[in-house]
Amino acid sequence: MLYLFVHTTREVRGVKIAHYTKVARWEYLPAELPALLVPIFLTFTSIADIPIITYMEGVAVFALLYFSGFIINASTDIDVDKKCKTYVAYAAESMGIGTLRLLTLLQVIAAFLLSLHLAYITGNIYLPVLVAIGIFFGIGYSVKPFHFKVRGTLHVIALLLSAFMLPFIFLYSILTTNITPEMYMVIVGFSFAHYGIALTNQTADYLEDKEGGMCTPAVRWGLLPTIRFALIMMFAGLFVLLLGLGFWASSRAEVIGLEPKIAVLILACAVGLGYSVPIRGLYKMKLIAMGDDKIEDKMKKIKALMNYPRWQASGILGLVIATGSIFTLAILYPQVVPPATLQEEVAIVVEKVVYDNGFATISFNVSERCDMVVIEAFWGGDLYARKEIYDVVGSVSACVKIKDENTTEIRILGYKKGAVVASEIVKSKHDIYIKGVSSKIYYKGIDKRANLTISLYNAYEFKSSGEVKVVVQSYSHKSCIDSVSIYADSMEPGNTYTIHADVDLPETGDCCVIVSLFKDNKLVESTEIV
Template structure:
C-alpha cells in the first residue's frame, strides 16, 4: 500500500508527500489521482522516486493520451544556448495554456523535476485558477469577458505557431465548468501578439489589463517552487500557467508531457482510430508506387484492370504490410512511448491482446488471399512470397533473428520485406512470372529507398543505442553510415535508371519517351546533393551534434521517398502508355494494309 500524507496548498492545490522512501506514484490508483486533479486543480507529489524517460512516458498513458510533438512525447524544459523560443531561456514566461497553436489542447500537464533551481534563484512555475477568477469577477466583468473574442499571432518556430482565434470564456471540455482561455502577450523571442476583436485599441488594452490584474490576484495565483524529484500534474483547461524568471540557467531541468483527455467511452470510432494508427497509413502514399510500378512494367494492356485477382492481390500485399506494422508497433511499444507515443498509446488503448488478435487476423487473411490467388492463376509464387513476408515481418522486430538489431542485416530485411518481395508479388498479379529486368529494377528501387530510409534510421541513433539495439546505423557508426547511405542511393539510383533504360530499349520506345526518365534522374541528383550536404555538415561534429543535425534534416525523408517513388512511377507509366498506344495502332495499321491490297 502506498504511504503518503495530504497537504492542501494555498490558494489551491494538493501536495501528496511520500512518508516512506522508494515509492513511485504508480503505486497510487490512477482514478484516485484523477479525482484529486479535478478537486484541487494541481497535484504536487514530493518524496517519490522519479521515472526514467521510458517509464515516465509509459505511466503517462494511465492518465491520458500523450500528445505527440515533433521531438516526441517528452519536452525537456531546460535552457538551450541556441534557443529560438523563450521557453528555452531563463526569461519569465507569461501566463498561457498549452496546445494553443496546434489545435489539440491537452487536459493535463505532467511534469517531473530532474534538477530544481535553488529557491533564491527563483524559476517557479506559476498557475492561475481561471474558475476562481470568474467566481470573483463582478457581473459587469463576466459580461464583458463572455462577449470577448481574442486573436493570437506568433511566428511558427520550434513546435508551434500561427494564428488562433478563441472565445475568452469557454466550457471545460471534461467538467463543463466555465474557464478563461487567455494568453498574455509575449515580448521576447518568438513574440505573441494578442488582439481583442471588435474593440478599439483603448478597449483592447483595458480588457487585457483587467484580465492580468484578475489573474495575478493572490486569491487565484499560485507559484510552485520546485524541489528535486517533484512530480506535478496540472489541469491545463482551468489553469493558466507560466514561469518566473530564474538565475543559474544550468540548474533547472524539468520534463513535461502533455496529456489529452481520453473519451469517456472507447467505442468503435476509437478502435478504428487506433487500428489505423498502428497500420501507419501515413506511409500509404509511398507504398502505392511499390504496388503499381511492377504492375505497369509487366502488364500488356488494360485487361488486367478487369481481373479480380489484381484487387484481391493488392489487398493481400497491403495486409502483409499491415502485419509488419502491427508487429513492429507491438514489439516497440515501450521504446516508442517516448518518441513515437501515438503508436505506443494505440497499443495501450487497444490492449496487447487486441493487437495480437489483429496480427493473427492479418496472417489468416493473407493465407486465404495467397491460396485463392494460386488456385485462380496457377502461379505458385504467391504462397512462398506470403510466408517469407510473414517471417521477415515478424523476425524484423522479434527474436531469435530480430533483424532490426542485427547490424547491416537490418537493411537487407527492409529491402526484402518492404520493396523487393512486394514488387515481385504485385508483378505476379499480371504476368506468369516477373521478367528478370523487372526484378532487377525492383532490386535497384528497393536499394534506393533503403538508402533514403537510412537517414530516418539515423534520427533514432541515440535512442537505439541507449536501448541496446544494434541497428545498421549503430553498427556502422553515425558518420560512416551516412556516407554509406550516400553511396547506396547514388549507386542504386544509377542502377534504377539503367534498368529503365534497358526496358525502354527492349521495347524499342521512341527517343522522346526517354524524357520520362528525366524526373527520376533529377530525384536521384536531388538526394545525392542532399546527402552530400548532410555529410559535409556532420563531418567535423561529434556524435551528439551530428545526431542533432540529422534530426533537423529528418523531414527530408518523406520528400526523398516520394520523389524517387513517383518519378519511378512516371517512368513506368511512360513505358506502359507506349505499349497501349502501339497496341491500339496495330489494328488500324492492319486494316489499312488490307484496304490497300483490296484496292489493288
C-alpha cells in the first residue's frame, strides 16, 4: 500500500487507489463478503461465543491474499487483458509491474505474520501452514516457472485450493480445530461448485487467450469440453455440499427444536434457489457452445450471457441464507440439552488455556467420541457463556467468552445419547473474588455518605473468609478521606456473600471509592467506583 501514499496530493492518491481497486478486482467483493459469515453460522449457536476480533484478524489474512492473487495475475496478463479487460490492463500499466510485485510481496508477508499471531492466540499451529500452501498455489497460479494457470490439471488443483478450499478451511480453523466429516463435505462441495463457476468465467477469454498463446483449460481442452467439465464440477460440488449440510442440519435439529427433515428442507430450498442462477447460466453456455455458429459469434453470445459476480453472489447468498436460518433459529429458540447423570467415564484432558480479549481458547483431548461437548463459562456461580461442539474425538481447540481470566470457571461436559459421560473443570485463578459492587448516596444530617453493597463469591469447595477494605480517596490530593475494613467470615462454598459498608464522601464529589479484597493479608483483587 506504500504506492498509494508516495505522493501527497489528494488527486494523485485518488487515482492510485482507483488503480489498486481495479487490479485487485474489488468488483468481486460484493459477491465474496457474505461468504465470510458461513464459517460462523456453521460453528456457533450463540452470538456471545463468537471471537469477533480474532476472526476479523483471519478475515484480514484472507483479504490480503485474495487481493495479492489478483494483483500478481494482473501484472502477468497485461498483454492479454488489453484485448478483453482493458481497464485492468490500463491500471496495471499505470502502477507498473515493479510496484505490483512489491505490493504483492508486502501483502503476502503481512498475511503470513498475522497467521503466526493467530496460531499463537488460538493454539492452532496449522494456520500458518494453510497460509503458506495458499501462497504457493495462489502466486504460482500466475507466475513462472509454475504458472499453474496454463497447466491443465494443475490449473484445477491450484485454483480450487487457493481460491476456495484453503480459505474456507483457514477461516473455519480459526473458530475451531474440530472439523467434522460433514464440515469437510461442505468445504469440498462449496469449492467444487464455485470452481465450476470460475472456470466458465475464464472461457469468456477463450479467443484472446488462444491468440496470446496462453494454454488455459478452455484453450487446452476446447470450449465445449471445458463448459461440460465446469457443469460436472458444479453438480458434483452441489451434491456433496447438500449432503454435508444435511448431516450438519440434522445434528443441529435438537438445538433449534426442529425435526431433522424440516431443517434439511430449509437448507435444500435456500441452497437450491441460490445455485439455480449459475446452473441456468452454465446450461445456456453449453447450448451456445454446441450450436453451429462461428466461434467468434459463439463467444459474443457467451460474453453477453456471462455474469460471473452475479453467479458467484447468487450461490453464496443461497448458502448464507441456508446456514444463517439455522443459526438464527438456534439463537431465537435455544433448546438446552438437559444435564444427565454421569453414566460412563470418557477422559477429557485439558492441555492448554489461552486468555485473550475476553475469550478463553481451551485446547483439550477427548479419549472417546462424544455426540456433543458443551463448554460453559461460569462467573459468580452463574452461567455466563456456553458453546456446543458436535461429534468430537481427539484433540480439540475451542473459544468461549469469559468475564475475565481471574474469576471465570470453565466446565467441559461430554455427551453421548443425551447423557453426560465426561466432565472437566478449569478453575478460576481467584477462589474468592468480588462479584459486584453497588452504591447508594444518602445524607446523615449534613454529612454526605455512601452505602456500599459488596457481593463476594466463594469458589472454594469449602468455607472461606476474607477481608474487604473500602477506601475513599481524593482525586485532587490523593489523600484518604475515609476508610473501613470488614471481615467476611465463613463464606459457604459456591455461594454469594453480601456485606455492607458506609463511608463518608466529600460534598464536592472529588473522590473515588476503592474496594479491595484480601485473603491471608494478600490482595486478591481491587475495583474502583467513581
